[in-house]
Amino acid sequence: MAAFWFVVLLVAGFAATAADSTSKPTYVTSLPGLDGPLPSRLETGYVTVDEENGAELFYYFVESEGDPRRDPVLLWLTGGDRCSVLSGLVFEIGPVELVREPYDGVSLPRLRRNPSSWTKVASILFVDSPVGAGFSFSRDPSGYDVGDISASLQLVKFLRKWFSEHEDYLANPFYVGGGSYAGKLVPFITQKISEGIEAGVRPTINLKGYTVGSPLTGDSSDFDSRVPYCHGVGIISDQLYKCLLFLRACDRLKTIMLHCHRKGYSKPRSLICSKAMSQFNKLFDEISAPHILYSKCIAVSPGPSNARTTSGRKILKEEVGLLQNPPPRPAIECVEYTHYLLYFWVNNNATLETLGIKKGTVNEWVRCHQGDLPYDEDIENSIKYHRNVVSQDYRALVYSGDHDAVVPFLSTQAWVRSLTDLVVDDxxxxxxxxxxxxxxxTYGNNVTFTTVKSGGHTVPEYQPERCFAMFSRWISNRPL
Structure with missing residues (x-):
């Protein structure tokens, strides 16, 4: 909590210098480090979602490279622990990506166009949410105290305000999307938008459906499914998992099925189950959970709680690469290496100025805040919201990487199947x-579930071409 108050007091101290909440958006045609113009128009800006505390959400709106007046508009949210939506924009579905090359600590990391950007077929509204993620901020520290429900309602408020200022897009088909933890919020947000439409709330958003990738639900099966998944791919042995399923004599302290099955793996209720799960966790820790075939590398998302600080320095500085929260540097062959590069690209003065970041609102951009800001996980289980939304005939695309061990496809496939018994495309x-x-x-309630071959947890990051083919077919109402 000390780190939390360090951050919010800095924000409160700079509040007097922050620009007015009704500031105009910034229009960007090219980005620092990119050779040439962007393939389509980029707009950035802030929308106030909590007037009492002065909380504002920062957004990046990337117009479709096709026909922006007719193509769908997709709201995209990033999962993780208060992670910046730049992760989704730069690593997954946006129009640019970082060039993986050795970084000298001085020059600006380079960008290039992403040939598999979803903006080829849709305009995408990337939003830093909840407050405190990325460049979203609150002038009063109380504005950071949010949770699943309040943050989702702030996003609904954000959309109504944003569409009021962008009425040209109101007729476009609108979808809500997100991955990982954000996938838990997407159906709730979609339901709230639907309820607003039914109540006649203006402006009327042309809601058509939603999409979620490797989504959490809050249900225990999210993580319990790791056990059968790891058994299926050979990470744990028959002796640990399967032997007592067939009631054969086994080592009592090394079996899961008898002592844990149907009682929840994540919260063992007996000593025997606890010991068995301890053995499981040791084996699970040997793999890269986001993609089981990749090298296990260090995560690149330090928060202020584990930062090295430089006395007296703030984010808006002239030095390149001198950060208060320097990220750990993974090996260049790691997926996480580009996560490392992003810190130095974002925190460069040229980038901050180009994006229109309000001075004094964020001490320093970090990819994710690891528990140093308050957050209430008050949506216990989002499956009911999925059921509510699809019962209203909204379309849904749910996809999973088949090599993801964070939220294995087994659990996702099971709860999607529970939404209906009617199969229209087996x-x-x-x-x-x-x-x-x-x-x-594909099921009779407009729900499509799909796996992506060799996909990891952030599926488009590992399989961009396949995910683009999947999304572009689905968003245009074509079968996969």
Whole structure:
């Protein structure tokens, strides 16, 4: 909590210098480090969602490269522990990506165009949420005290305000999207937008559906499914998992099925189960959970609680690469290496000025805040919101990387199947370039579930071409 008050007192101290909450958006045609112009228009800005505390959400709106007056508009949210939506924009579905190359600590990391950007077929509204993520901030420290429900309602408020200022997009089909933890909030947000439409709230958003990737739900199966998944891919042994399923004699302290099955793996209720899960966790810790075939590397998302500080320095400085919260440097072959580069690209003065960041509102951009800001996980289980939304005939695309051990596809597949018994397109492969790109099933309530072959937890980060093919087909109402 000391780190939390360090951050919020800095924000409160700079409040007097922050620009007015009704400031105009910034229009960007090119980005520092990018050779040439952006493929489509980029707008950034702030929307006030809590007038009492002066809380503002920062957004990046990337117009479609196709027909922005007709193409769908997608709200995109990033999961993680208060992670910046730049993770989704730069690493997953946005129009640019960082060039993976050795960094000298002086020059600006380079960008290049992303050939698999979802902005080729849709305009995307990337929002830093909840307050405290990325460049979203609050002038009063109380504005950071939010949770699943309050942050979601702030996003609904954000959308109404944003569309009021961007009425040209009101007729466009609108979808809500997000991955990982954000996938827990997406159906709730979609339901609230739907309720507003039914109540005649203006402006009327042309809501069509939602999409979630490797989504958490809050249900215990999110993580309990790791056990059968790890058994299926050979991470844990039959002796640990399966032997007592067949009631054979086994080492009592090394079996999961008898002592934990149907009682919850994540919260063992017996000493025997606890010991078995301890053994499981040791084996699980040997792999890279976001993608089981990749090297296990250090995470690149330090918060102020584990930062090295430089006395008297603030984010808006002239030095390149001198950070209060320097990220750990992974090996260049790691997926996380570009996460490392992002810190130095974002915190460069040229980038901050180009994006229109309000001076004094954020001490320093960090990719994720690891528990140093208050947050209430008060949506216990979002499956009911999925059920509510699809019962209103809204479309849904739920997808999972088949090599993701953070939220294995087994649990996602199971709760999607629980939404309805009616199958209109049974389990089959879907293809790209003549090869299977994953497997999919479509249900009678406009719900499509699909796996992405060799996808990890942040699925488009690992399989951009396959995810673009999946999304572009679905968003245009074509079968996968």
């Amino acid at each position: 389990w089959r492969a879907w293809h790209l370039d003549g090869q299977s790109a994953g497997f999919t099933i």
